Amino acid sequence: MTRYACVTGADRGLGYELVKQLLAHDYTVFAGRYHVEWKLLDDLRKEHPDRLVLVDLDVSTDESVAQAAAFIRSRTAILEVLVNNSAITGDNVSTIADPLNFDEMLKVYNVNAIGALRVTNALYPLIVAGSKKLIMNISSEAGSIGNCYRKGWFAYCSSKAALNMMSAITHNNLKEVGGQVILIQPGWMKSWLSGKYHDEAPLTPDIPAAKLIGIIESPETYKGNSPAYIDYEGNPLQF
Numbered sequence: 016m017t018r019y020a021c022v023t024g025a026d027r028g029l030g031y032e033l034v035k036q037l038l039a040h041d042y043t044v045f046a047g048r049y050h051v052e053w054k055l056l057d058d059l060r061k062e063h064p065d066r067l068v069l070v071d072l073d074v075s076t077d078e079s080v081a082q083a084a085a086f087i088r089s090r091t092a093i094l095e096v097l098v099n100n101s102a103i104t105g106d107n108v109s110t111i112a113d114p115l116n117f118d119e120m121l122k123v124y125n126v127n128a129i130g131a132l133r134v135t136n137a138l139y140p141l142i143v144a145g146s147k148k149l150i151m152n153i154s155s156e157a158g159s160i161g162n163c164y165r166k167g168w169f170a171y172c173s174s175k176a177a178l179n180m181m182s183a184i185t186h187n188n189l190k191e192v193g194g195q196v197i198l199i200q201p202g203w204m205k206s207w208l209s210g211k212y213h214d215e216a217p218l219t220p221d222i223p224a225a226k227l228i229g230i231i232e233s234p235e236t237y238k239g240n241s242p243a244y245i246d247y248e249g250n251p252l253q254f
C-alpha cells in the first residue's frame with residue numbers, strides 16, 4: 016500500500032534531506048516548495064517522477080496552505096506523517112537593551128509557530144486517517160524555556176516555545192485517536208537557515224535526517240501523555 020508523507024520547507028537543508036530519505040524508504044512524498052529558484056527538488060523529481068510530488072507551499076498564508084491542502088487531498092485521503100520543518104530566524108543579535116523589530120517578530124511567529132499549526136489544521140483529517148497518525152514538528156533546543164540561556168534571539172526562541180505549546184495541545188487531541196506529535200531538536204546543522212550558509216556547524220543535515228526516519232518508522236517508542244521533545248538521537252529535552 017502507498018505510504019504518503021508531507022514535508023514543509025523542503026527546498027534545501029533538513030527538509031530536503033528528509034524528502035530524499037523518505038523516498039528511499041518507499042514513501043510517496045508531498046514536498047512543500049517555497050524557494051522556487053532552488054532546484055534540488057527538480058533534480059530529485061527526475062529520479063522519482065512517480066513518488067515525489069512538488070507542492071507550492073508558503074506556510075505563512077491561509078491561501079497558500081488551503082490551496083496546497085486541496086491539492087494534496089485531490090491525490091490522497093491519508094497521510095502517514097506530516098513534518099512541519101519550515102522556519103526562519105529573524106534577528107538573532109539584539110538584546111532587551113536594543114531597539115527590537117516587532118514586525119519581523121510577527122513574521123517569524125507566523126512561519127515557525129502559526130505556520131506549522133496552519134498546515135496541521137488543514138491536513139489533520141488526512142493524518143487521523145493514517146495508521147501512524149504522526150506529526151513531527153521540527154523545533155529546537157532554542158524553544159526550551161527551562162534551559163534558556165540566550166540574551167537575544169527573541170523571535171526564534173519564543174516562536175519555537177509557541178510551537179512546543181501548540182504541539183502539546185495538538186497531541187492532546189491526536190492521542191485520543193491513537194496518534195502523537197513528536198518535537199525534534201535536529202542539532203546544529205550546516206544549512207541556509209537565516210539566509211547564509213552555516214559551514215561552521217558540525218552536522219550535515221543528512222545525518223539527523225537519517226535518525227529522524229528511524230523515529231518516523233518506530234514512533235511508538237516515543238508515545239506518552241505529552242509530546243516527546245527529543246533530539247535527533249532520541250534523548251529527551253526539557254520543555
Ligand SMILES: NC(=O)c1ccc[n+]([C@@H]2O[C@H](COP(=O)([O-])OP(=O)(O)OC[C@H]3O[C@@H](n4cnc5c(N)ncnc54)[C@H](OP(=O)(O)O)[C@@H]3O)[C@@H](O)[C@H]2O)c1
Nearest residue numbers: 024028029049050073074100101102155203204206207208
Ligand atoms: N540549522 C540548525 O542548526 C537548526 C538547529 C535547530 C533547529 N533547526 C530547525 O530545523 C528546521 C530546518 O532548518 P534548516 O537548518 O534545514 O534551515 P533551512 O534550510 O533554512 O530550512 C528551512 C526551510 O523553510 C523554508 N521557509 C522559510 N519560510 C517559509 C515559508 N513561509 N513557507 C514555507 N517554507 C518556508 C526555507 O526557505 P528559504 O531558504 O527560502 O528561507 C527553507 O527551505 C527548522 O525548523 C529550524 O528551525 C535548525
